[in-house]
Structure formats: structure tokens, C-alpha cells
Amino acid sequence: MVEGPGATRNGRKAQVLIGKVVSSSAPLLNPCHAPLVGCTLIEAFTVGKEMFLIFNDTEDDNDASSDTAIRLHFGMNGSFRTRKVANLEQQPPSSSTPHWKQNDLKLYFENGINSGSYTVAEAWDTTVNYPVSASSARDKFTNLSSRDVCSVLFNAQNVFTSLRQLGSSLNISDALLNQEICPGVGNIIKIESLHRSTIDPRRMMGSIADIELRRLIRHARQYSMDWLKTGRAGTKLVYNQTVCGTCKGMTIKMQKIGGPSTDGNSNSNAISRVTFWCTACQPFNSTPLGSINGTMPSLTAGNEGTILGRNPTLSNRTQPQCPQHGHRATKLSRVRKEGANILRIFFTCKMKSCQYFHWADGTFPSCQCGKKTILRISKTKTSGGRWFLCCAGGGRGNNNNGCGHFTWATNDHLDILSTLLTPLL
DSSP states (O other): OOOHHHHHHHHHHHGGGTTOEEOSSSOOSSGGGGGGTTOEEEEEEEETTEEEEEEEOSSOTTOGGGOEEEEEEOTTTOEEEEEEESSTTOOOOGGGSOTTSOEEEEEEEESSTTOOOEEEEEEESOEEEEEEOHHHHHHHHHHHGGGOTTOTTOOHHHHHHHHHHTSTTSBHHHHHHOTTTSTTOOHHHHHHHHHHTTOOTTOBGGGSOHHHHHHHHHHHHHHHHHHHHHSSOOOOSSTTOSSOTTTOOSOEEEEEEOSOOTTSOSOTTOOOEEEEEETTTSOOOOOOSSOBTTBOOOGGGGGOSOOOOOOGGGOOSOOOOBTTTBGGGEEEEEOOSSSTTTTOEEEEESSTTOOOEEESOTTSOBOTTSSBOEEEEOOSTTTTTOEEEEOTTOSEETTEESOOOEEEOOHHHHGGGGGGOOTTO
């Protein structure tokens, strides 16, 4: 998921387009954007994970009645860029074009009257909404910027108040991911800031003391700003890890947390997200500030799920490694390309020029389809973090074409994978 820092960096890229006019001579990727031809981009800003481009089709910048907007949400893997071209025929280098992604936005902006050169704005794998009310976009910016973890207008007290008032009946994980409360916070920021604050992600808001909540807000802001500055997420101490980066223990658990619940304590609009936490650094204890509906979370919840870490010394098999670059350059990957081997795992080399390849599922059984079973990890409340083997085609029925094979993975299947196996492989 593209989180607040990525969206904010995209918004900064769009700033170079302000004051430019959408060209009338350039082709349009989407015919629905035809009304934008001849319009001037007057504003470009982000709110959390959303970016808005505001256009005006008159020469009077003070006349907001004709303003319209495009909304972009970058989803899981969306991207945005601007580039200058000398003419309409000039194509970008093939190495810079993400050919595996879907091009969702392409607008040519004139660099000047009769200049003949353009600046192109492009977005891939992005949800593009047009037309969007410009006034609604501006209202969202005005109302939420002080809570946006990447905004220069960020105000920690406003976030604290919003979490207490708007998120009072929510699980802390749902509250952090609620874009009306904490715009820009995504799953990685949530997981890492909760870990640095030593808060179990399953706790309810009502169990979190003020000092804990303020510490959490501080860590979420710091992690987000470091990410924004460098363009890369900071050190992941628990996200997609099997050994805790803080205590170095094999004490990490994972499961899907959040979303609707039967007790009415969760946000009906929330989505259950895979969450990692360290059971040693983030104990499931509660500091009641007034229980939710007179009840507190069960303190036995810490016994659920499976510890992710595995002791590599238990392995009695030699792990395959790159013959040229050795064990440290060897990694596990999964086949993503459609075909007979989709989702199978294999050993390869981190060095791009190296051709090393070795299947990693030699100890896996075949399913009734006659194909190698696929290694997956459970994300449920009771067995989260436990590996299992299943048919790549899934179960029978419901448009699945698999045989429904399912067995829990054993040490015989996992030992050879050793420490290279990560939960989100």
C-alpha cells in the first residue's frame, strides 16, 4: 500500500505543473478528461493517501465556481511522475516505463505559448476519479491537514483529541488506519509505531493511557517524516520479520486485525489487515481509562496465534545457495507470472546479473492435480503465523479449479528454507 509519505512525495512532483495549461493538441489517454483541455492547473495537494489536482477554465483565478478536480488514490502499488518532452512524439526510455503496470492518467501540459514543449503527468495502477468537487477537496484539506502525519500543518494535540473522540470505541489498529482520524497512516506505519510504543495492536482505545497514546502519535509522526525525507520506509523491526529487531527474540506473531466485529466495537468501514507484533516488547496488558460498554479485552488474547521465528540450528539439511555469491546473496522468491508454476517458491541470487535458480519446494508433496503444493501462511486469529500447503488452484467450486488440498507444513518442509522464509513472501 502506498502510504502517506509516498502520496506526499507524489504531490510534490505535481507542484511543477501549477500554472500550466492542459494542451489541446496532445492526445488524451481517457476521453472523459476532454473537459480539462485548455484548463489551468491552479492547485496540487495531498491529504493522507489522496492527491488532488484542481483546475480552472477561466482567466480569473478568483472565480472558483468553474473549478474542478481530479482525485488520485495510489492503492497498493500506484505511482506518479512528471517528465518534460520536446514534442508530442518523444517517448520515455523503455527502462523508465513500468510496462507491467496499467497507465491510468496521462495529461500533457504546455510549457509556454507556442513553445512546442510539454510536461507530461502520468499515473499507473492508480484510482483516478474525475470530475470531483474542488470545494470538497479543499474542505478535506482544511479539515484534515492538522492530523496528516506528513503535513507541515501537523498538530499532535489535534490527533490526540481525534483519537479520543472519534476513535473511542475502536480497536487501536482500526483507529490508526482510519483516514478521517489519522490521514496518511498505513499498515507499515501502524505496525512499526505501535511496536516502538510497546502497544499490542489488539488493544481497544479505551485501554490505552494518555501517556501511551501521546508516545504512539510521536512515533507515528517520526516514522512517517523519516520515510518522507528519504523516500524509503525506515527500519522494519517487526513488519514481515520472524525475529524482533528490538529484543532479538523469536517472539513475533501475526494475524489479521481490525474490521467489522459482532460486538459493535469495530469500525464497520475498516478492513482487516495483516499485523505483526512482538509478544515480549508489546505485552497484552491494559491500563483502563474507562471500559468500552463496561467490558475490557480478555487478557488471555496473548495466547492466540503462532510464533513466527524458527531456530535455524534445528535444521539438519544444507540449504541451497548461490555457488558464485554464497549464502548471503541467496534469497527466496515466488513465481508471480501466470503459468503452470505460478506461486511456487524458488532460491535465486540477489545479484541481478546472476542466473542462479533452484526450486525450493522439493520436499513439498503434490496435490491431486498432480502439481506441487503451494506454501502459504495462516493469518487467522487462532492459527496466524502457521505455514500450510495447499493447491495452487484453491478449493472446489466458487470459480476455483483446484482440488482443495490442505495440510499443515512440518519441519521436514520448512527446515531447508531456514531464515530466508518471511511471512509475506
